[in-house]
Amino acid sequence: GENVEQHPSTLSVQEGDSAVIKCTYSDSASNYFPWYKQELGKGPQLIIDIRSNVGEKKDQRIAVTLNKTAKHFSLHITETQPEDSAVYFCAASGSSNTGKLIFGQGTTLQVKP
Amino acid sequence: GAGVSQSPSNKVTEKGKDVELRCDPISGHTALYWYRQSLGQGLEFLIYFQGNSAPDKSGLPSDRFSAERTGGSVSTLTIQRTQQEDSAVYLCASSPTGTGGNTIYFGEGSWLTVV
Numbered sequence: 001g002e003n004v005e006q007h008p009s010t011l012s013v014q015e016g017d018s019a020v021i022k023c024t025y026s027d028s029a030s031n032y033f034p035w036y037k038q039e040l041g042k043g044p045q046l047i048i049d050i051r052s053n054v055g056e057k058k059d060q061r062i063a064v065t066l067n068k069t070a071k072h073f074s075l076h077i078t079e080t081q082p083e084d085s086a087v088y089f090c091a092a093s094g095s096s097n098t099g100k101l102i103f104g105q106g107t108t109l110q111v112k113p
Numbered sequence: 114g115a116g117v118s119q120s121p122s123n124k125v126t127e128k129g130k131d132v133e134l135r136c137d138p139i140s141g142h143t144a145l146y147w148y149r150q151s152l153g154q155g156l157e158f159l160i161y162f163q164g165n166s167a168p169d170k171s172g173l174p175s176d177r178f179s180a181e182r183t184g185g186s187v188s189t190l191t192i193q194r195t196q197q198e199d200s201a202v203y204l205c206a207s208s209p210t211g212t213g214g215n216t217i218y219f220g221e222g223s224w225l226t227v228v
Contacts, residue, residue: 034216043204044204044219049216089156100146105154
């Protein structure tokens with residue numbers, strides 16, 4: 001079945017540095033790739049998403065890139081701040097086009113002041 | 114704002130007991146999902162409802178797990194004869210439609226502990 005691999009599992013950066021999280025997916029029919037941020041004790045919140053007809057999307061300090069040929073996509077956070085510390089999940093849509101998402105295992109990002 | 118609402122937020126139950134977890138999706142959303150998140154793990158798909166279509170139950174881990182969605186709105190996830198490995202956060206989510214590419218909005222989750 002569909003599988004999403006996410007790396008690294010933990011990431012520690014200094015405030016102001018950039019952070020990059022990478023994901024690969026297995027189903028070439030996937031066409032929607034959201035990223036979620038989950039703070040302790042809360043549900044995941046969508047922070048950015050990208051669709052398969054776009055290679056890159058940016059929203060202030062956050063950007064996502066997609067390489068459909070290689071079946072991988074990445075999250076880039078620039079000028080990191082302590083409040084960016086959280087668990088980040090990538091996801092890919094399933095091939096059935098039902099809206100069901102397959103999630104990566106998550107990356108715990110720590111931004112040190 | 115009226116987001117996805119889940120209850121109870123925390124539940125401690127004894128092994129062997131049944132539990133029911135409730136989800137109230139965002140008003141007007143036709144698609145509803147249940148996911149499970151074990152400690153330090155990713156989100157595991159359980160079940161998906163879309164309108165009046167038959168639910169996609171492909172993620173339910175055993176026949177002890179079942180879910181209903183009444184009137185196309187509120188959903189209940191039931192776990193019978195709970196086991197310790199059922200301890201996890203159960204997350205409900207909804208989206209405007211069930212087609213791919215729709216934003217999925219999550220609730221805060223129901224934290225289940227089986228002792």
